[in-house]
Amino acid sequence: MELKDKFFELHKKICEMVIHLFENKDLMKSIQDAKYDVVLTDPANGGGVMLAHYLRLPLVFNARWTVHGEAHFAIAPSPLSYVPLPPSELSDKMTFFERVKNIVFYTMRMHLYKQVVGPHYSALASRYFGPDVDYFSLFQAADLWLMRVDFVFEFPRPTMPNIIYMGGFQCKPAKPLPEHLEEFVQSSGEHGVIIMSLGTLIGELPHDLTDEIAAVFAKLPQKVIWRYKGDRPATLGNNTLLVDWMPQNDLLGHPNMKLFVSHGGTNGIYEAIYHGVPIVGIPIVFDQADNLSRLRVKGVAKVMDVSELDSKTFQDAIQEVLNEPSYRLNMQRLSRLHRDQPMKPLDTALFWIEFVMRHKGAAHLRTESYRLPWYSYHSVDVLLFLAGAVLLVLFTFFFVIRILCTKMCKSKVKRD
Numbered sequence: 578m579e580l581k582d583k584f585f586e587l588h589k590k591i592c593e594m595v596i597h598l599f600e601n602k603d604l605m606k607s608i609q610d611a612k613y614d615v616v617l618t619d620p621a622n623g624g625g626v627m628l629a630h631y632l633r634l635p636l637v638f639n640a641r642w643t644v645h646g647e648a649h650f651a652i653a654p655s656p657l658s659y660v661p662l663p664p665s666e667l668s669d670k671m672t673f674f675e676r677v678k679n680i681v682f683y684t685m686r687m688h689l690y691k692q693v694v695g696p697h698y699s700a701l702a703s704r705y706f707g708p709d710v711d712y713f714s715l716f717q718a719a720d721l722w723l724m725r726v727d728f729v730f731e732f733p734r735p736t737m738p739n740i741i742y743m744g745g746f747q748c749k750p751a752k753p754l755p756e757h758l759e760e761f762v763q764s765s766g767e768h769g770v771i772i773m774s775l776g777t778l779i780g781e782l783p784h785d786l787t788d789e790i791a792a793v794f795a796k797l798p799q800k801v802i803w804r805y806k807g808d809r810p811a812t813l814g815n816n817t818l819l820v821d822w823m824p825q826n827d828l829l830g831h832p833n834m835k836l837f838v839s840h841g842g843t844n845g846i847y848e849a850i851y852h853g854v855p856i857v858g859i860p861i862v863f864d865q866a867d868n869l870s871r872l873r874v875k876g877v878a879k880v881m882d883v884s885e886l887d888s889k890t891f892q893d894a895i896q897e898v899l900n901e902p903s904y905r906l907n908m909q910r911l912s913r914l915h916r917d918q919p920m921k922p923l924d925t926a927l928f929w930i931e932f933v934m935r936h937k938g939a940a941h942l943r944t945e946s947y948r949l950p951w952y953s954y955h956s957v958d959v960l961l962f963l964a965g966a967v968l969l970v971l972f973t974f975f976f977v978i979r980i981l982c983t984k985m986c987k988s989k990v991k992r993d
Contacts, residue, residue, distance in 0.1 A: 592697040721739050722739060738942040795812060
């Protein structure tokens, strides 16, 4: 409930910012005079969407999420029988009760999203674009969706012509490490190196948990580089280097790298896939658990619940991933698939952004389904019409039969 309230306030502040922007006539005139070609924005909030429609500019999304959740569900057909809703932690092979869970989860999440964002964006759309404009249709009218996923990670699912996949766009070959890090990595010998990072949002953990993690690292023959901003753990071993920041992509691409202990953020996951490094996952918030569950299904990650994490479970997970060859072999297979593309993901994204700029949009790639009411989209009105027509024919047939039977009975009585 507290998280829901925080997101409610976040989107309220975003809408207030947009109102201030639109009401600042000098600022809006300077933006219009600049004659921009396109608006590139992340639809996880609606500010850029509203600006693009206000300026009547082509709209390109850099997307994984919209204000209503995972972006595919806003634009592409998403059969809930085999398309799991993040963050349900389900796969594309669901049992009957998992499909029930997926549908219930979808219904609840959509209702929650509308409660959180609907009041703010509906009022904003009505104020600036007219009372008949559904705010979410403004999102669905985007010309291009640059999707930050790749089908080595995402489960196979229906897609649309204006969705361009650029998962791992930030990945690149590893650069040489700074001298002090290279010396530390090389000192690991044949045992190799483990890195641990829980992302930019999680700089430290509770002291007791930190001490247990440090104690496990201290027992390992590998060297460990740990991005950690908290107090130095009392159990820290000589084989563990604490850093405020690390060149994560370059470390993952080092030939001595053996394992990545990660929170499951999207960027880190794709860097691990790109370089073929297996993962021990400790999800904390947002989509991290669902991200890691997809890697677990593919056999490249061991996922742990942070609430159940202790020295034994952590050590067992690390030893399993280090000693079971299938984790590394599976991740190397994903790496080969991910890299085997005609164009690099970033080059693909740049081409399509420039395509939209050259052609003043990409309406020919955009389905008009978002303009349909839900009952037309799902052909409920057609099914009801056809069912009514069938019932009318059957009723007419039985009515005629009844009349004929009645006349025949009357004729028989008269003859008798």
